[in-house]
Amino acid sequence: MITPEIIKGLYKKFPNPAQAHNILNLEMFNDENLKQHSIEISDENIIINAVDKDSPFHEIPIRNITGIENFTSHIAIVLRHSILFLSKTTDDIHVHISVERPSLWQRFKYLIGNDK
Secondary structure, three states: OOOHHHHHHHHHHOOOOOOOHHHOOHHHHHOHHHHHHOEEEOOOEEEEOOOOOOOOOOEEEHHHEEEEEEOOOEEEEEEOOEEEEEEOOOOOEEEEEOOOOOOHHHHHHHHOOOOO
8 A cells, every 4th residue: 555654755765867777677667467557668768558648647758767666566656746656456557746835935925926
């Protein structure tokens, strides 16, 4: 089960994009457990054909991936401000989107009406 603590831990564990593709362990997407997602990997992108083509998560540039984590029932693709959880047993995909709070300076500018 994916808990808020796991999500927070993934963002903390993978804060920046990976320096090299071989660090990401992209081979795990060739696993038979993920065939229901119909994933294609090119030199620059991961294409998840189970996701609608209009979705921003259909085609993910590898350079934007900060980490990939293998769980018992899911594989997590961690991006800077979102995480895709791909089920190993079904075609379910869950997305967590991180919402950053505005900085103190941004909130101050908003309060005084100078939010540009």
